[in-house]
Amino acid sequence: xxxxxxxxxRADQEHLIHPLHxxxxxxNTVIYVRGRGVTVQDIDGHExxxxxxxxxxxxxxxxxxxxxxxxxxxxxxxxxxxxFVGSSNIPSITLADRLLETHRxxxxxxxxxxxxxxxxxxxxxxxxxxxxxxxxxxxxEDHRPRSGATTGSRSRR
Numbered sequence: 001x002x003x004x005x006x007x008x009x010r011a012d013q014e015h016l017i018h019p020l021h022x023x024x025x026x027x028n029t030v031i032y033v034r035g036r037g038v039t040v041q042d043i044d045g046h047e048x049x050x051x052x053x054x055x056x057x058x059x060x061x062x063x064x065x066x067x068x069x070x071x072x073x074x075x076x077x078x079x080x081x082x083x084f085v086g087s088s089n090i091p092s093i094t095l096a097d098r099l100l101e102t103h104r105x106x107x108x109x110x111x112x113x114x115x116x117x118x119x120x121x122x123x124x125x126x127x128x129x130x131x132x133x134x135x136x137x138x139x140x141e142d143h144r145p146r147s148g149a150t151t152g153s154r155s156r157r
Contacts, residue, residue, distance in 0.1 A: 005044065008031050009029045009031065035058070035061075035062025035063060036061075038061055040053075078091075
């Protein structure tokens with residue numbers, strides 16, 4: 001028999017440490033059970049727009065079978081490798097090349113680097129924001145991306 005929502009909440013409160021939050025913030029924990037596209041559903045069947053997952057790892061939506069298959073194939077070879085100074089990996093290099101090839105025709109000066117902001121390396125999750133920021137800058141829009149780590153939002157000043 002599957003655990004009830006109350007049993008899951010109790011186990012969550014007793015055993016998990018939630019980053020960026022005090023335990024008292026988890027008094028009314030929502031247990032999510034599935035997602036499709038930009039929505040997630042909780043254990044009671046309520047649906048929500050998922051405004052936070054894309055910040056780190058689900059920036060193309062839930063339930064994408066083709067991405068799950070591609071990730072599984074890659075994880076069989078190399079699940080993760082740090083990109084800090086002195087190391088790299090073929091998927092990161094290949095992605096950077098593909099992004100540059102896709103983006104160069106639209107940028108008068110051409111792009112030569114992927115993943116730099118103010119001289120620092122940034123994660124893959126920020127690259128979409130950086131590309132959008134570059135597009136906005138070319139069109140004369142305010143192109144300074146701002147992201148909120150705990151609010152699931154992005155604002156432009």
